[in-house]
Amino acid sequence: MDLTWTAEQDAFRDEAATWLREELQRWRSSYPGGVLSGDTRDGFAQHLDWERRLSDAGWAAVSWPVAYGGRDASLWEWLIFEDEYYRAGAPPRVTQNGIFLLAPSLYEFGTTEQCDDILPKMATGEQLWCQGWSEPGAGSDLAGVRSSARRVDGGWLLNGQKTWTTRGAFCTHLFGLFRTDPQSERHHGLTYLLVPLDASGITVRGFGRLDGDEGFAEVFFDDAFLADDAVAGGVVLGDIGAGWSVAMATTGSERGLTLRSPGRFNAAADRLIDLQRETGRVDLADRVVDAWMSAEAYRLFTLQTVTRLSEGGLMGAESSINKIFWSELDIELHAVAQDALGERAQLDHEWSKAYLFALAGPIYAGTNEIQRNIAAERVLGLPRR
């Protein structure tokens, strides 16, 4: 057990921190009117500019191979970068769904040709990927997917509807599950497809989220033709009919390590302490301490997980308690802040926005009810019904 960083890691941290501090200042100063939310149309463009700055300097996806725009960084360095990213107050990544959800599946299931084509474009922000899992009738019950892809000459004919597609109205591509075997039921007969959103027959309608931003989209497929060569290397990820297992790998990473690095919560906990001092709300002291300790516990848990992964271990069903923990922590961190703010909690500002965003945590990426089922059944081995 050695909880210190090496000199190289410290140097990496310094480099990241310095670059982030300077570049954030440059980025922000190029929008004198202020930076808008990345989940609005105008703000998305500003954030895309930020993504390009990250990409140009090789920070867009540090753990990727250099050839794809990364730095071949270890998981430890990735954690360090994330720490510094949130400590610097850098903005949410609008490319997140591609980089953190599709990319892991591409590395695991994609052909070399698919990886070579998609990943560099994802790193530069040339391709912007959104997630096409949920449908009006398939939320927690993802296996209820009804959107279909029918095999036709040279490609697939897509029909159906996806929804809750985060930033779908601003993206160029969608990855998602489609039923390719019309006779199939539940998690059989599904295929994981890679879909350019400019195909004819695809309509994207953005709609508003609780926090006021147009962050969601519905995507309608009306005999949309998806050509086999619409993506270099082919539009099918993994095998035809094996989409469920590919998707499960992705939802695993959504719930687990990659979506929520501890840096985000540690930074919020530190800001919460500042707020408590500023507002002098001694009555909230214990709740601030508990939230801070939880963020610290999450960081330590993550360090143990990364140690295990570095030694060849796997993320298993434990990722379910991970998701429950960070999503509940995120709400409490911001709820305490709102309580400290008193009447100012009513206003639309960073804390209230982050609070509303946190309220979504127990819902997306598999509700916490589903996660508790998974933890009980797959980790503890309790009997299914």
Added chain:
Amino acid sequence: MDLTWTAEQDAFRDEAATWLREELQRWRSSYPGGVLSGDTRDGFAQHLDWERRLSDAGWAAVSWPVAYGGRDASLWEWLIFEDEYYRAGAPPRVTQNGIFLLAPSLYEFGTTEQCDDILPKMATGEQLWCQGWSEPGAGSDLAGVRSSARRVDGGWLLNGQKTWTTRGAFCTHLFGLFRTDPQSERHHGLTYLLVPLDASGITVRGFGRLDGDEGFAEVFFDDAFLADDAVAGGVVLGDIGAGWSVAMATTGSERGLTLRSPGRFNAAADRLIDLQRETGRVDLADRVVDAWMSAEAYRLFTLQTVTRLSEGGLMGAESSINKIFWSELDIELHAVAQDALGERAQLDHEWSKAYLFALAGPIYAGTNEIQRNIAAERVLGLPRR
């Protein structure tokens, strides 16, 4: 809406308070070695002495008819008496299961002969009734009762086992559910029987509770003969085979108003404030306030319930949230006290005993999980599985 008491009610309160203060002093002073827990064999005898004092002065069951040893008091007066009872620091009622659980069922389902015989003896403590619901295989699932009563000439032949029978080792009689139709399943074919525990073939074995007292008993029936005239008016309460509906009425009162009067929690909350002041634990201030407010909310909720009952309304499935509320409140009240006590929480004293006792609250009288099901299905109308 009028939240004041009448002059008569105030006078009733004064009379009860004065009597309780004086009689408690007399009772306690007759045990120079100290009063033991009522759930130990020696302590039970001391508490029976207390019950006889209550009975002699007509306070054993204030809401009962005078003829049965009560005062014909209204529900309001009952509430007032309970307030004063706990404010005075009077001990738990060892006759509780008879007075608060069997008696309501007797009033509703019993014949005049049964009531005339049993209730006065219950009030004086001549008959001590314990509850025979649970069995090793029938806890939350009460309809899983397997103890049987076979009809024989002049009575019933009982076989099987009851368990978790509170104070069973010190009682003279048991009321409980027995399967009288051997072909029946679940809640059909059960009969509510009144059983003297001195019948041959009945063995009672006391065993220890978490709090260290011998408060539980197992009752074994081995071809025990229950004569039809073992109880004046007959040993069957309600109709043969209709035991389930009789029992449900009793469990309703166990969960509802009668088992847990607010006075108990208000008194504990007031003592908690004293403890917080004595220990100076300002860090626990909010938890003390929340616990005190919850006790007050419970009192107000009860006043509304009694208003409704006084106007002819019924206790319905709402009693389920009542039970969840008081049982969780009881734990929190005592957990905060234990936290205020610091290392002294380890010792065996009134607070720690009450804390351990509170931990049983979410389990007995229908677990809180069952209660939440009932609240959701019967109050809110959510679909059953």
Added chain:
Amino acid sequence: MHFGFTDEQRLLEDVVADVLRSTCTTAAIRAAADAAPGALDRGIWSALCDIGLADALVSVDAGGLGLDERDLVLVLEQAGRFAVPLPLVESVLVAPGLIDGHTSGIGAGTLFATDLGGSLVAYGADADRLLLRQPMAEAVHLYAAADVTFVERPAVDRARRLVEIVGIDAGDPLTSDAAVIERAVARGVFGNAAMLVGLAQRMLDMTVEYVAERRQFGVPIGSFQAVKHHCADALKAISFARPVVQRAAWSLATNAPTQRRDVAMAKAVAGTAAVQVGRLALQCHGAIAYTVEYDLHLFLKRAEALEAAWGNSAVHRRTVAESIGVVTQTV
């Protein structure tokens, strides 16, 4: 002892609920969020004035209904249930005690806004008159809308239409009687507590309806035990907050010595309950309730806003602590 309501009180509740059902639709709430400053639609208010609600607390002699807080608590719960986008508490509960004896020139159905609940003034650009604390004195003055300069403040619940006062001209002194001002504030706090109960009830009702219909895994999601238990917890929170708020009505109406404690407790308990119910409602709905197209957010945001306004739960909890002798500072 009688902790219930008269037929007349229940009837008034029904009448108000009927008015609000037809006027205070979710479309009306959305419209209130989008209207320009000063252009708040008065349709709901007119309908409420038609049944006399504006002068509910005014004595019968002075042309009002002569009611007290006990008569209004159910009405206020309905106002919360419909998330009325109006300064209703300010106009019906807070103003009457303050303008008593200063009513000349104040017409029937005047809408009031006030900073007695905090520096963020709800509907400050829409009211006819403003009741404002004097910066340097413990006094409240009355202002015409034209005499006040304000800035709009972007709020999470836009239908609350918050402004902050940045400049005031001369106003009419109303009172510098601390007891009168304290009573006005207590009524404001109480009114918001009652609305919070109604908001919580509405969110639970919507949730129960939704989970009984929405199917996943081949069954209604309301048949899952986890969803049932969330709903039961919401029911519990509301059921035990409601009598606390109704007791505060009695304490105010009878000028009970415990009224300060009782009103603070009402706001603390109702605010905590409404926020808890809001989160449970959102969770049971899932993603659909996280959109602005579905209606739940209108009530969720209002609940969060009213919890924060007029002193949040944490602040009122401290008032209760002082009243009951809980120590909050080492001496």
Added chain:
Amino acid sequence: MHFGFTDEQRLLEDVVADVLRSTCTTAAIRAAADAAPGALDRGIWSALCDIGLADALVSVDAGGLGLDERDLVLVLEQAGRFAVPLPLVESVLVAPGLIDGHTSGIGAGTLFATDLGGSLVAYGADADRLLLRQPMAEAVHLYAAADVTFVERPAVDRARRLVEIVGIDAGDPLTSDAAVIERAVARGVFGNAAMLVGLAQRMLDMTVEYVAERRQFGVPIGSFQAVKHHCADALKAISFARPVVQRAAWSLATNAPTQRRDVAMAKAVAGTAAVQVGRLALQCHGAIAYTVEYDLHLFLKRAEALEAAWGNSAVHRRTVAESIGVVTQTV
């Protein structure tokens, strides 16, 4: 950065677990609760001494194992898992730093008791030597059992065998170095935190086993979603407490500047988790666990006791507050 354990550390954990599995049965815990003062059976302690655990922290040169807190944290978790009825933390962790240089006359396998964790001294009538704070000075003296007068104190967890010291004769001064004393206390706090994790794990294990077997309504009760979610919550609490405790081991072993904060946090988090898991375990079991015939209560009571001893969670939370700049008093 490596937040894991070596094969040797895992092996030591296994060896200790094996010893405890055969010696520290629940019958042994019950026997410890019932033994007369001074008559505590030493079988478990002898077995642990046989594998060298008594001198684990003593340097190899001085005849010990030369280990540090990182090597012992898993061992202590096992000691908690088996609810060892011995002053193990006192003898293995607290004593060595204090008696350093004063070991003459102290034999191998000496059992120590101490009041450094509070005035209620666990196993005070059973230890060979006592390490006691001096009432008027910041110093710790060493006492032979015969030099100390005590009264037994009836405890909820009788296997902790609490006494209170009521009189002491002359003792041997060990140290008045505040840093040495603080370190001894920190080790005691840490040791109890580690045992709390093990206790919680044991209670969860028992619960998982029970709910998979116990049937009601025709199915295992572990198939009910409410029971599953209770178990998942227990798993979550343990999973996030464990790394916090293990980090405290590192901070102590490396004399990290954050050790005071880290140890306090370990006790606060582990104590809170163990009490929560205990309640969930009791609830999932139902009435059977509320009896003294079933074993759960042995672990439940120990968890409650260790949470309260050596500073309870609320106290340690305040230490963390000070360390991280959270304000706890109005200035």
